[in-house]
Amino acid sequence: MPAPGELTFVAPRGAARPPRHLADLAPAERRSAVAELGEKPFRARQLSRHYFTRLTDDPAELTDLPAAVRERLAGELLPSLMSVVRHVACDDGATRKTLWRLHDGTLVESVLMRYPDRVTMCVSSQAGCGMNCPFCATGQAGLDRNLSTAEIVHQIVAGMRALRDGEVSGGPARLTNVVFMGMGEPLANYNRVVGAIRRLTDPDPDGAGLSQRGITVSTVGLVPAMHRLADEGFSCRLAVSLHAPDDELRDTLVPVNTRWPVREVLDAAWSYAERSGRRISIEYALIRDVNDQAWRADLLGRLVRGHGAHVNLIPLNPTPGSRWTASRPEDEAAFVAGLQAHGVPVTVRDTRGQEIDGACGQLAASAR
Incomplete structure (x- = not known):
């Protein structure tokens, strides 16, 4: 149920909800999300640093993550909004x-x-x-x-x-x-x-x-x-x-x-x-x-x-x-x-x- 004074989500007919993004999640939720993707939870903090501190979501710039996982983690947690x-x-x-x-x-x-x-x-x-x-x-x-x-x-x-x-x-x-x-x-x-x-x-x-x-x-x-x-x-x-x-x-x-x-x-x-x-x-x-x-x-x-x-x-x-x-x-x-x-x-x-x-x-x- 929505909170008092809150409207429920309204989407155009046939439209999907916005994709899940790192910024939708609290820090603990990010660690869980990364773990569910089969990666070590500390990768969530690396992603957060890139997005909130370095202000980037470009997989090519996530150079402290292994090349093999950059595209996947960025695709799942830093999608284009x-x-x-x-x-x-x-x-x-x-x-x-x-x-x-x-x-x-x-x-x-x-x-x-x-x-x-x-x-x-x-x-x-x-x-x-x-x-x-x-x-x-x-x-x-x-x-x-x-x-x-x-x-x-x-x-x-x-x-x-x-x-x-x-x-x-x-x-x-x-x-x-x-x-x-x-x-x-x-x-x-x-x-x-x-x-x-x-x-x-x-x-x-x-x-x-x-x-x-x-x-x-x-x-x-x-x-x-x-x-x-x-x-x-x-x-x-x-x-x-x-x-x-x-x-x-x-x-x-x-x-x-x-x-x-x-x-x-x-x-x-x-x-x-x-x-x-x-x-x-x-x-x-x-x-x-x-x-x-x-x-x-x-x-x-x-x-x-x-x-x-x-x-x-x-x-x-x-x-x-x-x-x-x-x-x-x-x-x-x-x-x-x-x-x-x-x-x-x-x-x-x-x-x-x-x-x-x-x-x-x-x-x-x-x-x-």
């Missing part, structure tokens, strides 16, 4: 979006964003999304299926390789932050997302060795899964995609609100903050004449003040044919002032990637 359809770049090459084709033809996206003080990667956890938020390109497309743990992890491993090899403007670099803010609702694919977090943060060579504090998981507010995530003992940041402070509007903008209303979502967020020791990020897409009124800024400020939360205002990146668009500059400024009047920390997100179909789901939609 996805291929690049295309890369598109902007911001003088500092932002690069990748459209991936998965083994069954499904399309997903990831984005690398280089800043002066960090490099952030935004990854997808589902192909499409079942949350049906009307202003979101991914939500308009609906849900194709959940990604496997390895399909999630491989986006990051490929990004780390691109940074190492200097494929992103600015020369070689290391990945510092991962945000689960691409296609899909991460907590609707709970087990695989948690598995991906563990693979990404397990120390070398069992995982990629990233810091949990550099990982952000977003959610529209699947309350049971939020409580479950608090029990994992992670120090990841939780970002709540609120988009409206009142249930009447949020029922329309974020339909899952009819099941878990604003106050329940925020209570679950404050519980996560207490358990993790990390402040909550409140994500709020500013939509002209929809949710950007001064009274809504006041209400949002009253709801989140005193909880150490940070509000991240997002100028809406309009999708083709949508009636939704970004707020006027003066309304955005008034909204910021309304939150600051309550002592709530607030920033306006840097709007990167608009010229490359930057909103999640836009590039995949254009390729359908």
